[in-house]
Amino acid sequence: MSRVYVTGVGVVAPGANSLDDVRRLISSRESLLQPESVCVAGNALWLLAGRTDHNNATRKPRAVTMALEAVRRGLQQANLDSSAGAVYREGLRLYVGSGIGPLDAVEAGYEDWFASGKPTHPLTVVRGMHNGIAAEISITNGLTGCTRTFAMACASSAAAIASAVRDIQRRDAHGAIVCGVETPLTPAMLDAWIAMRVYANPHKDSRHSGACMPFDLHRSGLALSEASVAFVLESEKSVAARGVKPIVEVLGSGESSDATHLTNPSVDGQCVCMAAALNDANLSPDDIGYINAHATGTVVGDRVEATAIGRIFGTEALVSSTKGLHGHALGAAGALEAAFTIAALTSRLAPPTLGLREVGPDCSHIRHVVDVAEPIAPSKAAMSNSFAFGGHNVSLVFAAT
Amino acid sequence: METQREKIRSRVSALVVSGFPSIAERFDPKVSLQNLGLDSLDLVDLVFSIEAEFQVKFDNDELLQISFIEDLVNLIYEKSRR
Numbered sequence: 034m035s036r037v038y039v040t041g042v043g044v045v046a047p048g049a050n051s052l053d054d055v056r057r058l059i060s061s062r063e064s065l066l067q068p069e070s071v072c073v074a075g076n077a078l079w080l081l082a083g084r085t086d087h088n089n090a091t092r093k094p095r096a097v098t099m100a101l102e103a104v105r106r107g108l109q110q111a112n113l114d115s116s117a118g119a120v121y122r123e124g125l126r127l128y129v130g131s132g133i134g135p136l137d138a139v140e141a142g143y144e145d146w147f148a149s150g151k152p153t154h155p156l157t158v159v160r161g162m163h164n165g166i167a168a169e170i171s172i173t174n175g176l177t178g179c180t181r182t183f184a185m186a187c188a189s190s191a192a193a194i195a196s197a198v199r200d201i202q203r204r205d206a207h208g209a210i211v212c213g214v215e216t217p218l219t220p221a222m223l224d225a226w227i228a229m230r231v232y233a234n235p236h237k238d239s240r241h242s243g244a245c246m247p248f249d250l251h252r253s254g255l256a257l258s259e260a261s262v263a264f265v266l267e268s269e270k271s272v273a274a275r276g277v278k279p280i281v282e283v284l285g286s287g288e289s290s291d292a293t294h295l296t297n298p299s300v301d302g303q304c305v306c307m308a309a310a311l312n313d314a315n316l317s318p319d320d321i322g323y324i325n326a327h328a329t330g331t332v333v334g335d336r337v338e339a340t341a342i343g344r345i346f347g348t349e350a351l352v353s354s355t356k357g358l359h360g361h362a363l364g365a366a367g368a369l370e371a372a373f374t375i376a377a378l379t380s381r382l383a384p385p386t387l388g389l390r391e392v393g394p395d396c397s398h399i400r401h402v403v404d405v406a407e408p409i410a411p412s413k414a415a416m417s418n419s420f421a422f423g424g425h426n427v428s429l430v431f432a433a434t
Numbered sequence: 435m436e437t438q439r440e441k442i443r444s445r446v447s448a449l450v451v452s453g454f455p456s457i458a459e460r461f462d463p464k465v466s467l468q469n470l471g472l473d474s475l476d477l478v479d480l481v482f483s484i485e486a487e488f489q490v491k492f493d494n495d496e497l498l499q500i501s502f503i504e505d506l507v508n509l510i511y512e513k514s515r516r
Binding site for chain 2: 152154155156159
């Protein structure tokens with residue numbers, strides 16, 4: 034088994050365009066979620082959402098251009114953007130995770146057709162196809178090797194990372210580019226989430242109402258955000274051959290499926306997942322100093338995850354959800370929160386759960402990081418959880434190098 | 435006085451430049467669309483906007499005849515005379 038290292042992280046996220054930005058956000062006490070207006074059934078509605086400052090001046094879907102930029106930044110940090118890197122890049126495998134894909138292209142392509150029966154734009158298929166993101170990354174960077182795409186709702190990009198890690202561990206690949214991306218802030222998609230009654234306080238008409246409050250007694254739901262985060266992963270042999278300095282090591286991953294319900298998560302399924310990750314990393318629960326929880330701010334999801342974490346880790350590990358800071362980036366959440374976990378490990382600081390004021394009694398049996406960042410004990414590793422609709426669970430374990 | 439063909443040509447050119455800003459600087463109606471940098475997907479994209487602008491319809495066979503702006507101008511001219 035080869036060891037696996039992260040040598041580059043490219044970030045296009047709310048309030049962050051680099052891993053250094055993410056490190057700064059670890060100590061932030063102010064949410065990046067902003068109130069914005071959407072039109073639902075003819076009525077203006079205020080909700081919170083996390084937008085990036087990414088400016089898409091092209092005709093490509095937003096998910097594509099955000100992903101291309103995240104990959105460009107990741108390759109740059111891994112020192113693979115030069116012509117010297119081009120030869121090496123050809124052998125990299127590509128793993129892309131996105132829950133929904135290029136949604137803006139799909140909505141725009143059919144908008145006229147649904148509204149007025151006008152012809153559908155002829156590029157709706159190629160702009161809207163889910164694998165288009167991976168294809169554009171491959172074409173732009175000359176990646177001629179194996180490509181994999183992952184559509185597993187909120188676990189999509191975590192599953193992409195886990196799969197890449199396994200392939201490198203088994204020496205099937207010497208390196209990989211993994212990219213998570215989601216751009217769900219489109220009118221119809223926001224309306225669909227509001228309709229499901231899981232959006233944080235969506236029916237208050239004051240622009241200051243509504244907050245994403247993971248684990249809180251008064252939590253009312255999630256707030257969506259857009260993001261793309263890319264990683265360059267390399268085997269220990271590759272790291273040594275190129276003489277690059279790893280950012281962190283990926284110790285292992287765990288995956289499981291609840292096989293119970295589309296939206297109601299399972300404590301057992303999540304416990305199996307976290308235990309599998311510990312086993313793959315060859316660690317015991319005591320070795321984990323920080324857990325970046327999936328906790329989105331929904332009533333049921335947070336309770337189930339707190340119960341599962343408590344069952345395995347008790348009150349030893351520090352736990353927080355960074356979704357109160359940046360919102361829920363759905364299929365990109367696993368990648369974005371892996372970046373937060375890496376930033377936490379490298380700065381030895383666990384970020385607080387923003388929005389958490391009064392811990393809900395059903396979430397009280399774990400050790401929350403509230404208000405301010407807390408130091409992570411030296412030599413401890415960190416875990417990042419992604420527990421998705423559909424019952425897909427992925428846990429990733431990282432360690433400082 | 436501007437002829438009907440010239441009017442069509444300037445409107446088509448405007449659609450090309452607005453639809454594909456990346457080629458605006460080197461736009462030359464005498465250069466083939468391919469040499470301007472438009473691929474087959476770009477052509478169906480362009481034809482989509484031309485169909486809306488001129489209220490005409492192109493058959494798939496007609497798309498295969500299009501290499502230059504002038505080919506589009508001729509097709510639109512003939513269709514608008516019918």
